[in-house]
Amino acid sequence: MIDIRRSRLPHTGVTIFTQMSALANETQAINLSQGFPDFSVDPRLIDGVLAYMREGRNQYAPMQGVMPLRENISEKVFRLAAHRYDPATEITVTSGATEAVFCAISACLQPGDEAIIIEPAYDAYIPAITLSHAIPRPSAMRYPPYRIDWDHVRDLISAKTRLIILNSPHNPTGAILQREDIEALRQIVALGDILIVSDEVYEHIVFDGMTHESMSRYPDLAERSFVISSFGKTYHATGWKIGYCLAPAALSREFQKIHQFVTFASNTPIQYALADMIADASSYLELGAFYQQKRDLFRSLIASSRFSLLPCQGTYFQMLDYADISQEADTEFAIRMTREFGVAAIPPSVFYSDGQDNHVLRFCFAKNDETLKAAAEKLCRI
Ligand code: PMP
Ligand code: GLN
DSSP states (O other), X not given: OOOGGGXXXXXXXXXXXXXXXXXXXXXXXXXXXXXXXXXXXXXXXXXXXXXXXXXXXXXXXXXXXXXXXXXXXXXXXXXXXXXXXXXXXXXXXXXXXXXXXXXXXXXXXXXXXXXXXXXXXXXXXXXXXXXXXXXXXXXXXXXXXXXXXXXXXXHHXXXXXXXXXXXXXXXXXOOOOOHHHHHHHHHHHTTTTOEEEEEOXXXXXXXXXXOOOOGGGSHHHHTTEEEEEEHHHHTTOGXXXXXXXXXXXXXXXXXXXXXXXXXXXXXXXXXXXXXXXXXXXXXXXXXXXXXXXXXXHHHXXXXXXXXXXXXXXXXXXXEEEOTTTOOSOHHHHHHHIIIIXXXXXXXXXXXXXXXXXXXEEEEEOOSOHHHHHHHHHHXXXX
């Protein structure tokens, strides 16, 4: 038996996504908790993977990723952000964004360094900081609506601050970074030797004509950033676990030192198929409009319920305020709603170090219209 006092992550349990999906399965509830689509992957992509497998592309990929994929990622980013990442030295294909987040954070932090995170924060960040013997410094977003409190972030900066972790479009709030956020960030990182890990997995899921403010659009930010994305989100294939990390050569070198021992290389035939897919820009440029229709449908279906709708500028998550229904803790209400009303959602308090509870739940709308209608019908009965 391992002595729990010797655990490297003594306060960490199984993720809320695992917990809520298990409860949804057990109770046969409609699962709007863990973020994954219930519709199919583009047949061109599936045919591509099969073709590359049959062609014999079944052995280790290069540690950095197959070259056609790195080249086409470079092209895509140049097209969107006018920044040219060198496929030979500045792009690494990873086993999902989760792996990229872990490698990037581990590459930045020495024991005792401080890393600023914006809360509610995706649950993968703090464990990676802790495993590096570094210290997370959380800054809660102002609410409502959810916006980064840059004055508070500035107050957290110290001589030990080495890293700030950003996520836009933001999971779970659906907020996106705007131009004024970028200006505030620029001033803050210039205060010290501060690196940025920018989790941009929902980069193509931005609504209402707004712009995704990638770090790669700003040379002074790009030079200190690890920019992370995931094909799971873009191509409705969360189970394929392929992502990537863009960073200047010196940072990519440190990143790859870790990546090569975490996983060495990622799935080969899927990488080749993705390389072909992203060569067709419409495959990602149309994603925002596709999900905007889902967001609008879900919002219109919920409008007559007792939930209040919070803004949603990006991602495939809608936050709903249930304060008019119940004063229960969000973790309790999420469980009761799953059991009694048959819809599972995520309680965002678990994404705060201090458990801040705003009486809201996160609902994933990456679902067929029929699923959304069936879920909304149940939610309107509450
Ligand atoms: N970051 C955020 C903000 C996410 O929401 C997710 C997954 N939904 C990830 C990282 C992990 O992505 P992947 O599934 O590619 O590992
Ligand atoms: N990122 C997904 C979400 O936010 C879940 C990923 C996971 O289950 N680890 O729902």
